[in-house]
Amino acid sequence: MQLRMTNQREIILNELRKSRQHLTADELYGRVKKFMPRISLATVYRNLETLSEAGIIAKIEISGRQKRFDYDIEAHDHIFCVQCHRVDNISLERGLISVSSLSLPPKYQITGYRVEFSGICPPCQKKNRKAKDKKIS
């Protein structure tokens, strides 16, 4: 089963890459629709799945209800905003953590690990400051 570079697939990939963000399927759907108004959400889902299986993009499972997709397939970690759920990359030294950091090693056959920071993103910090100012005045 070989991949075809259809118009919709190309636009989806382009939009994800140029966004430089970690978008959900429906965020991407919104962007892609501007170029291709008749595209269906199912097509976006199917392509994101296909592209991530092919290793062209990465599917990331982060706290929150929706899956997000990453244009960057290098191993790296993420930080997400607890308020708006935006996700950004962080570069945490790989190798800092290893199986040997585990006391009480589980009898699992380890395949990997993920580190996920949480916090408040700059835009939300700004929003909070404004809201607070309003309250006071």
Next chain:
Amino acid sequence: MQLRMTNQREIILNELRKSRQHLTADELYGRVKKFMPRISLATVYRNLETLSEAGIIAKIEISGRQKRFDYDIEAHDHIFCVQCHRVDNISLERGLISVSSLSLPPKYQITGYRVEFSGICPPCQKKNRKAKDKKIS
């Protein structure tokens, strides 16, 4: 708004604690129904939400589609099985990772982090071995 210790709440809490596992809402529903056949799944969801808001249990967001709930509210990390999605505790030295481990520090106001190992759990390893043996013979 104060908490009442209802019968259903007590059984849910008991079952989660005595399981020593990280159960999903419907796994717990199945267990609780044995004692209280007319309980509704919505009640289980509501109570898990309430109990975790009250800090009596912990809600954990791990890879996979369903949320799981943890009887242990101490800060600790998890490992999950990529095959059966079972979740277990791991003890990773807290303090190993800190904001200062981040090169290129994001401008986030950091609130925490989670580490999630993945692997194949002992029962699944066993299952795999059996399946393989069958194939060969």
Next chain:
DNA sequence: CTTAGTGCAAACTGTTTGCAGAGGG
């Protein structure tokens, strides 16, 4: 008594799937 909690069904969100037709290679 008061008001938090319950059971039920219906709504909702995010995602997947069956199908008939379109279009890439």
Next chain:
DNA sequence: CCCTCTGCAAACAGTTTGCACTAAG
């Protein structure tokens, strides 16, 4: 031409919610 991909609608899984009734304190 073949077979992957598409749009559409319907199905699905997990979770939440409105409502009238129940029961904890």
